[in-house]
Amino acid sequence: MKNKSFQNLAGAFLVAMAGILWGSIGIFIRPFSENLTSMQIVAARAALTTLIMFMFLLVFKRNLLKIKLRDIWCFIGTGLCSIVFFNYCYFRCMNMTSLSVAAVLLYTAPAIVMLISALVFKEKITVQKISALLLAMLGCALVNGIFTSKSLVSKEGILIGLGAGFGYALYSIFSRFALNKGYNSLTITFYTFLIATIFLIPITDWETMIPAVTTDINTFGIYILFALTSTVIPYILYTYGLQKLTPAKASIIASVEPVSATAVGFIFFNERPTLTSFFAMECILFSIILLAINKDKK
Numbered sequence: 001m002k003n004k005s006f007q008n009l010a011g012a013f014l015v016a017m018a019g020i021l022w023g024s025i026g027i028f029i030r031p032f033s034e035n036l037t038s039m040q041i042v043a044a045r046a047a048l049t050t051l052i053m054f055m056f057l058l059v060f061k062r063n064l065l066k067i068k069l070r071d072i073w074c075f076i077g078t079g080l081c082s083i084v085f086f087n088y089c090y091f092r093c094m095n096m097t098s099l100s101v102a103a104v105l106l107y108t109a110p111a112i113v114m115l116i117s118a119l120v121f122k123e124k125i126t127v128q129k130i131s132a133l134l135l136a137m138l139g140c141a142l143v144n145g146i147f148t149s150k151s152l153v154s155k156e157g158i159l160i161g162l163g164a165g166f167g168y169a170l171y172s173i174f175s176r177f178a179l180n181k182g183y184n185s186l187t188i189t190f191y192t193f194l195i196a197t198i199f200l201i202p203i204t205d206w207e208t209m210i211p212a213v214t215t216d217i218n219t220f221g222i223y224i225l226f227a228l229t230s231t232v233i234p235y236i237l238y239t240y241g242l243q244k245l246t247p248a249k250a251s252i253i254a255s256v257e258p259v260s261a262t263a264v265g266f267i268f269f270n271e272r273p274t275l276t277s278f279f280a281m282e283c284i285l286f287s288i289i290l291l292a293i294n295k296d297k298k
Helices: 002-023 026-032 038-060 069-096 099-106 109-120 127-143 155-180 185-203 206-213 217-241 247-269 275-292
Strands: none
Touching: 002 217, 002 247, 026 038, 026 217, 026 247, 038 069, 038 185, 038 206, 038 217, 069 099, 069 155, 069 185, 099 127, 099 155, 109 127, 109 155, 109 247, 127 247, 127 275, 155 185, 155 217, 155 247, 185 217, 206 217, 217 247, 247 275
16 A cells, blocks of 8 residues: 555656646747747757657667557557647647637646546546546636636637647557557657657758757757757656556646746746736645545545
């Protein structure tokens, strides 16, 4: 029992760290947006992640590059159906609605993961999970100012936003399939972004992107840091955390991302959080604590 409790806590910690790192992406996105489009940033992120992962595995873990051809669908699921699809929907939704609405629609992902996991992996939908889910979604809605937003949202914008949430959820589902087949989290991360990069090659303007990324050694170094902190490390942490948690729990715990984003906005961009933001962060953090508690312990 103690070992299981420790594994739950370890998994929760890994996933929470992944969410915190994902929340720091704003440090890089704002400066990069001056020279690159949203999809070019996604392509640069995927390509650099693929390159870094390949070099690391080739030198230190070459055996992890091996996969069975019949399992390629798992990585098409994580790379194409999740990474590419959810980014496309998310960026499009941001252009059709407010940023706060787009972010909240994206965080329907934990609910989607919970439903799919119940159908596919026969996971129980418990009161504990539902309570944590509602707290996390309330927190995400509050931290993004959805209740104070007066912007009108079109039906198409809502559908696109829900598509982003669905694509975001699919990473947890397809990663679980890959983990169940015995693949390492490093393998899953590498092939996820390899397939995403292959798909993005014909639809990305590389002629303007590559010079922008490789202007000088300092700029290229910052892009590598961007790939490491916003993609390589958090996706490895999240996928490894999935080994110790159910997809539903992991997806809810990753909702710590907007808390991290709020902290980044305050520290780096002098964006002062409101009382509503603090209450939102409390909701999200409490949802994580709720899931980390072992219900069999007093």
